[in-house]
Amino acid sequence: MEALKSKAQELLAAGTVKVVIGYGKGTGENRRPIFVRTAERVADLVVDTACTQNLATYLTKAEIRTLGRMAIVAVPSTLRSILQLAAEKQLREENILALAIIDGAVRELATFDAIEEAVATVPDAMGEADQKMIDKLTAMSVSERRAFWAGELGRCVKCYACRSSCPMCYCERCTMDCNRPQWIPVASHALGNLEYHMVRAMHLAGRCVQCGTCGTACPVGIPVHLLTFFAEQTVRRQFGQKGGASAKLDYAMSTFKPDDKETFIR
Amino acid sequence: MADPFEPKMTAFVCNWCTYAGADLTGTSRIKYQSNVRVIRLPCTGRIDFMMVMKAFSRGSDGVIISGCHPNDCHYTSGNYHARRRWMVFRDLMDFMGIDLRRVTFSWVSAAEGAKWAELVNDATNTVRALGPYTEVQQLAAVGIE
């Protein structure tokens, strides 16, 4: 990706940005997040199909923000996260510069409007495999689904890798950590795990850009992203609102229509 | 012979409509099944979706949620927010394997004493037929060594 490297070089040399958040070579075939601050290290940047992790999670980290104005190598889901973060007033336009990677080409996007425009051209649907899995689950009976999730969540150790890698989980005082009262149990027993994942999915409903980074982050291979994808999909279907579409907040769970249609209230 | 199963029902209701409505049921001397424990909240908008799960895991077999009709909320829009929340959470609960037949949602106004009785009776009868919700109640002991 020579275009990306030369852009990054340019930006750093001119002092336009103080850090380029991107992907670098990791252990074996892995990619890892890197933070390039000097022209010499631009060569470390990599862009290929293995670069899928949503790096937007670093845009709200104090340690990264204090470095100065940030450029970020942004695949479409990262762009959507930027919009959602902007909508939630977590980012200032002047503090970030997106180096969008869309269809193999790099584009410098300096405004949220530009990002909105660019990302509108990219189809916004979850991957086929994930949609298939959700369809498979919804076709099961309730008790089959319960058994499925009990089996998967039984491995959960409450490491919070899912929460920590999610760009939308930026709350400094996360509800999971609140201990007066301890609404969601800390321990990774069956009930605690179920409650944690339910709450996280609900807190992402309408905000999730369906990047899947949470599922990839899980060290024990639980497809936790299916829960947030499902919650997001439900919001899109029911209300026609979605996460990551615009830098102007349109959050389904804090708005309503007097004629919202539901089918289950007597 | 063991006592036949009587379901434990928990009801989360809003103060201004359903709670008042339930009160009317009483003053009208309308009888209804006494399995329900009523929890009064200022508004359905206050109901945290996890209260349903907490009720189940703490021993409830069925849950009722009821509040003011749309457009009649004492706080103008609390019930609209609640409705949105339920539209999503209900689907998520189902997706994760929670039996939705055990959860009943309703709008009951302060004047609908009869409706409250009918609601409670119907919900209780449904849950009685389903039996105790051991699948969730037993979860509390799973995964602890």
Added chain:
Amino acid sequence: MSERYTIPEASVGYLLQELAKSGRRVLGPKVVAGRIEITNIKSFADVVKHGQSVVSAKGVVFPKVERLLRYRFEGGKNIALDDVEPQAHPTVLFGLRPCEARAFHALDVVFNWDSKDKFFNARMANTTVIALSCTQADESCFCTSLGSRPDDPQGSDILLSPLNAGGFVAEVVTEKGKALVALANDAFQPLSGQADVVPPATVAAAFDAKDLQQKLAAQFDSALWAEQSLRCVGCGACAFVCPTCVCFDIQDEADTKQGQRLRAWDSCGMRIFTLHASGHNPRDKQSQRWRQRVYHKFAYYPERLGTLGCVGCGKCSRACPVDMNLKQHLAQAAKSATLG
């Protein structure tokens, strides 16, 4: 002094059978849905011969959630307190990597440091470790940087090493190991002299732990920690998969009638780990927490407990969602000879 035997390939099944017959749980690394987990082993074919489980076997002696006590309110001021007996089911860990076998010592020194932890001790007493030497390793492994090797018998009760011609050499290291041999004597044939073992995996040392410990003494204020931890997201994946990490949280879960006290795994990488009730957090930055992790394992443990807090298994590196490769970070720290 260790005793050495050979076990013919055909007898391994018999050994496993006898272990199971004795009422012991037999657990080991097995592939379940594409991942290596520590779970029930029925036959030797189940056992993963190379590669690391994702989560360590420490859960056998230090479960992710453990009940310590229960209580009930019995009316008035009467409280019934139920002490909990640890469920220390006799267990054999079969086919564990030697690095994991060594890890139990690091847990032991903490759980018996000042107060003797009855839960850990009860489980550990009932657990026997039959490790299997590594003939393959991957780029995350670094046992040799810590003074160990892929066929290190330390920490095992019995160490199996594969023979070129099939079957195994069994080095019986401890009394516990001897007791298992007695259960299936026919499987163990005495060995004298050399055995033609498959060469253990080559794991090039990336650094030297003793040298690192010395270097760390001068690096507390180094900018290295902030640099290395930029990508760390502060989750607990590394701590929870780690066989030597031992930090835990105590949680009381109760209602108005009864309650239970639970012990659950905790991680120093999480921000709230050192959050005080006052709101002050002495390790508020990720770089401080990362530094703490390194120093805890490679400086404070050897200093105070006489052992490293790491066995070089590499599970942390493999589990990390952002590829924090511990071996690489430590090699870098060992190379940085000066401050800043």
